[in-house]
Amino acid sequence: MSLAExxxxxxxxxxxxxxxxxxxxxxxxxxxxxxxxxxGASIAVEAADIQDPTNELVAVISSPYSYYRKPVADAIKxxxxxxxxxxxxxxxxxxxxxDIRYATVFERPRGGPVHKDGHGGxxxxxxxxxxxxxxxxxxxxxxxxxxxxxxxRADNLFYxxxxxxxxxxxxxxxxxxxxxxxxxxxxxxxxxxxxxxxxDGVPAxxxxxxxxxxxxxxxxxAPGGGMSDEELYRGKLLKGSFSLLAEKLSLSPRMSDxxxxxLHDDPxxxxxxxxxxxxxxxxxxxxxxxxxxxxxxxxxxxxEVEYGSPRLLAHNMIxxxxxxxxxxxxxxxxxxxxxxxxxxxxxxxxxxxQGSIGGGGxxxxxx
Numbered sequence: 305m306s307l308a309e310x311x312x313x314x315x316x317x318x319x320x321x322x323x324x325x326x327x328x329x330x331x332x333x334x335x336x337x338x339x340x341x342x343x344g345a346s347i348a349v350e351a352a353d354i355q356d357p358t359n360e361l362v363a364v365i366s367s368p369y370s371y372y373r374k375p376v377a378d379a380i381k382x383x384x385x386x387x388x389x390x391x392x393x394x395x396x397x398x399x400x401x402x403d404i405r406y407a408t409v410f411e412r413p414r415g416g417p418v419h420k421d422g423h424g425g426x427x428x429x430x431x432x433x434x435x436x437x438x439x440x441x442x443x444x445x446x447x448x449x450x451x452x453x454x455x456x457r458a459d460n461l462f463y464x465x466x467x468x469x470x471x472x473x474x475x476x477x478x479x480x481x482x483x484x485x486x487x488x489x490x491x492x493x494x495x496x497x498x499x500x501x502x503x504d505g506v507p508a509x510x511x512x513x514x515x516x517x518x519x520x521x522x523x524x525x526a527p528g529g530g531m532s533d534e535e536l537y538r539g540k541l542l543k544g545s546f547s548l549l550a551e552k553l554s555l556s557p558r559m560s561d562x563x564x565x566x567l568h569d570d571p572x573x574x575x576x577x578x579x580x581x582x583x584x585x586x587x588x589x590x591x592x593x594x595x596x597x598x599x600x601x602x603x604x605x606x607x608e609v610e611y612g613s614p615r616l617l618a619h620n621m622i623x624x625x626x627x628x629x630x631x632x633x634x635x636x637x638x639x640x641x642x643x644x645x646x647x648x649x650x651x652x653x654x655x656x657x658q659g660s661i662g663g664g665g666x667x668x669x670x671x
Contacts, residue, residue, distance in 0.1 A: 327393040329355055330409045332363040334399065340417055343460070345370050346478040351409050353392075360412040361392065364478045365405050371480040372406045379449050380477070387442030388473045389413060389462065408477050415463020418471055418521075425524035428559050434471050435461070435521065436580065439514055442473055443577035447507040454481035454505060456513040457489055458520040481505065488528045488549070489516045492540055492569055492597070492615065496533070508571035511580065512545075515566030518559075519549055541597040541616050545569055561587040569597070600644035606631055614645060632658055 323331040331352045341348035345367040353359040366372045377394040390411040397407045418435075419426070426435075439456065446453055453476045460474035482502030487495050491512040494502050519527040527549040528536050539548040545567040555563070562583055565575035579586045603610040604617065607627050611617040621628035631637050638658055642651035 323352075324397045324399045325354075326351075326363070326395055326397050326407055326409055329353060330361065330363070330393055332365070332397060332399075332407060332409070334365075338362050338412070341413075341474070343474075344479050344484045360414060361409055362412045363407050363409045364475050365397075365407045366478040368403075368405050370478070373477045373481065374406075376446070376451055376453075377408060377477045379446060379451050383442070383445045385441035385445045386472070387438035387440070387445075389464070389475055391475075391477075394477065406478070408475060410475065411464070413462035413464050413472065413474075414466040415468040415470075417459065418461040418463060419458045421458075421525050423524065426521040428522065428556055431518055431521055432559075432583075434469075435518075436583070438470075438472055439517075440577055440581035443507070443510055443514075444581060447510070447577050452481065452504050452507060453510050454502070454513075455479075455484065456510055456517055457485055458517055458526070460484075461517070482509070485513065486526055487533045488526060488536055489513045491545070491571065492537070493571065495540075496537055496619070506571065507576060508574045511566050511575050511577065512571075514580065515545075515563050516549070518563060518566070519553065522553055522555075522559075537619065538616065540569065541613050558587055598645065600640070601646070602640070602644040604636065604640040604644070614641070629661070633661060 323333045325331055331354055333350050333352070334347075336350040338348040338350060341362060341364065346364050348362055348364050351361040351363040353361055374394070377391065380388055381391045381394065392409045392411065394408040395406070396404060398404050443453065453473065455476035456473060460476075462472055462474055464470045464472045480500055480502075481504045482490065482494070483499050485499070485502070489512075490497075490502065491509060494505060494509065497503075516527060528539075531539065536548075546564050549567070550560070550563055562580075565579065565583075565586065568574040575586070597613040597615045600612045600614065603612045605611075606617060606620065607624060609620075611620075621631070632654070635655075635658060638651045638654040641647050641654055645651075
């Protein structure tokens, strides 16, 4: 929701020298930014607990024009398994008569960020022992409540303690779900959507992001570096995410199996949070590697190019609307979907659209 929607009236602003209060307890100081937690349009600043000044806290404040995820905040605050920054309070804060924003207060991650691109990769053992367990714990809680994190990426991973022993996921509340995710972190079903419109998604989106995160940490750089969004999309369709993005890394059999399960391009076959948490038992049965998009039994000709991938065909039809309309009217598309993809339900829908725009009747014959 955004602040343009109806909200409970925030408490009166405290005098400027004291800072605004959240929940009558947490003082938020806009003049003291926390640079390593700044992401997107949200700002991160220091906060203080007036009941216990020894607590080291940080407040993340949404832009007054941005979407924020109050249901996810409620779920994380009530979580028993942890795995994320410890959320102490959230709500609307009045910083001045004209400055009203949504804020969340967390325990400060005293060890700072886990990863910076260009500083080398992380070992498989460290990922399996320190990164995987807290992420799995967090996702088990969220997914059981029919919610998603949608901000799992390398720059949103932190050490909660100054000894840098405990790793936690960063916040996923102050901005729209998926907004800050690099394109490579998005699965085929959402990666070409506008970042602001990616939506909450489903648990499979989070698990895919975990797989990309592991590749990112292992390689020390974002996978698919140097490829455009278009090249990434086509590559995932034609080769499959695992083959495209993991081919240059030297992986152990166990890590290969984990990544194959997380990066499967069919969300129905992708691992869930329970499988991730119990990976040692799951990899006794080697997961099948995803192969990108569904492969048709036969190809269809569109603009002098043959296509066996329905998603790639659809993607190219968007950029050539007149030719796409001609293909639809001809009846060839519906016949191809029915005969080469064995998808009668979709073929019937396409036939109905075809009839409504003046094309031929329902598909019945061979391509």
